[in-house]
Amino acid sequence: MRAYERLLRYAKIHTTSVDDAENVPSAEREFDLSRLLCDELKALGMTAEVDGHCYVRGWLPATPGCEGAPCVGFIAHVDTAPDFSGEGVKPRVIENYDGRDLPLGESGRTLSVSAFPHLPALAGRTLITTDGTTLLGADDKAGIAEIVTLLEELIAGGEPHGKIAVCFTPDEEIGRGTAFFDIPRFGADFAYTVDGGIEGEVVAENFNAASADVAFTGVNVHPGEATGIMKNAGLIAAEFAAALPKDETPATTAGRQGFYHLTDLSGNVEAATLHYILRDHDAGKLEEKKATVRRLADAFNETYGAKTVAVTIRDQYRNMKEKIDEAPYVLELALEATKECGVTPVTDPIRGGTDGANLTLQGLPCPNLGTGGFAFHGPYEHITVEGMDAVVSILHAIVRRAAKRKK
Numbered sequence: 502m503r504a505y506e507r508l509l510r511y512a513k514i515h516t517t518s519v520d521d522a523e524n525v526p527s528a529e530r531e532f533d534l535s536r537l538l539c540d541e542l543k544a545l546g547m548t549a550e551v552d553g554h555c556y557v558r559g560w561l562p563a564t565p566g567c568e569g570a571p572c573v574g575f576i577a578h579v580d581t582a583p584d585f586s587g588e589g590v591k592p593r594v595i596e597n598y599d600g601r602d603l604p605l606g607e608s609g610r611t612l613s614v615s616a617f618p619h620l621p622a623l624a625g626r627t628l629i630t631t632d633g634t635t636l637l638g639a640d641d642k643a644g645i646a647e648i649v650t651l652l653e654e655l656i657a658g659g660e661p662h663g664k665i666a667v668c669f670t671p672d673e674e675i676g677r678g679t680a681f682f683d684i685p686r687f688g689a690d691f692a693y694t695v696d697g698g699i700e701g702e703v704v705a706e707n708f709n710a711a712s713a714d715v716a717f718t719g720v721n722v723h724p725g726e727a728t729g730i731m732k733n734a735g736l737i738a739a740e741f742a743a744a745l746p747k748d749e750t751p752a753t754t755a756g757r758q759g760f761y762h763l764t765d766l767s768g769n770v771e772a773a774t775l776h777y778i779l780r781d782h783d784a785g786k787l788e789e790k791k792a793t794v795r796r797l798a799d800a801f802n803e804t805y806g807a808k809t810v811a812v813t814i815r816d817q818y819r820n821m822k823e824k825i826d827e828a829p830y831v832l833e834l835a836l837e838a839t840k841e842c843g844v845t846p847v848t849d850p851i852r853g854g855t856d857g858a859n860l861t862l863q864g865l866p867c868p869n870l871g872t873g874g875f876a877f878h879g880p881y882e883h884i885t886v887e888g889m890d891a892v893v894s895i896l897h898a899i900v901r902r903a904a905k906r907k908k
């Protein structure tokens with residue numbers, strides 16, 4: 502079975518995760534896909550399980566003679582983003598796509614070249630889109646489909662390989678995909694999340710991340726009697742926000758440039774708060790950003806009086822690069838495998854985090870690979886059959902190369 506045929510099946514299963522839920526999984530419906538996947542792995546002849554937190558794990562033993570090769574892991578997630586409906590997904594398959602604007606069903610939405618300039622490059626391929634009313638869920642059901650197809654081919658093909666471990670996690674989209682991962686049980690020496698964009702993406706760099714809550718305390722009196730007394734927390738907060746670098750926001754940066762991102766502001770005369778996320782690929786530069794926020798708060802307290810501004814900074818996640826650099830073959834293996842398949846590796850750093858980054862920092866080196874998909878988390882999500890086939894062949898090449906290594 503080809504990978505896209507699996508994607509078409511998985512996409513119809515509703516697995517949207519739920520923001521701010523207490524439990525993992527955040528939605529019981531995620532089990533619907535996890536249980537089906539566990540059954541599929543068992544039907545292929547593998548040992549597999551679903552645990553109480555909706556993690557599917559499966560293992561394929563090494564072929565005779567390859568027991569000394571490292572155990573390679575492949576990871577994808579079953580949930581889809583809560584940003585847009587993932588219920589009642591009706592994928593559309595367009596053979597021999599012409600590379601032009603494409604209306605998405607009767608939805609009134611159009612997949613347009615102006616918004617997605619890569620579309621002409623997909624001409625001649627078989628394109629899979631939504632009907633415009635839901636997301637597609639290629640993020641990350643394409644990754645799952647590619648991994649399961651790899652396993653099927655490995656089992657059928659009879660070529661030598663080391664031990665393979667796979668894990669399908671819940672709740673990646675709400676940032677809790679590794680909450681109950683269990684690295685020792687998984688047993689891989691290194692792994693890859695298959696959860697990126699275009700085929701050939703091989704990424705081992707992500708942001709260092711922190712949040713900053715800035716709280717302002719004002720003094721409220723009747724405005725008619727406020728002369729020399731009132732301290733307007735809202736106005737001071739606005740002044741603070743305006744004092745941070747305007748050319749270091751998500752909208753004004755790219756590549757390896759970090760930013761201060763004001764995600765939330767609220768307040769009145771008495772009290773106001775600004776919530777920021779701070780991001781930078783360079784750990785030192787992230788520290789500078791934290792220091793800038795603190796320095797600014799100190800300056801405001803000089804001007805407006807002690808305890809007018811209070812800053813709380815929390816570290817969130819870290820760039821996996823420093824740890825990946827300690828095991829460079831994990832990245833090299835993926836880069837070489839990608840080139841071997843005639844695909845040019847795309848190594849642009851992620852302007853966000855990945856589950857693999859968390860796993861890497863916990864001791865399981867885990868770069869992220871492309872799935873072949875585009876425009877995740879919304880109605881314009883799309884992927885090609887050929888892109889998915891290319892990813893399967895890249896995964897295959899990784900396994901083949903790893904089989905020749907020693908642990």
Ligand SMILES: [Zn+2]
Pocket residue numbers: 578640641673696
């Ligand atoms: Zn994803």
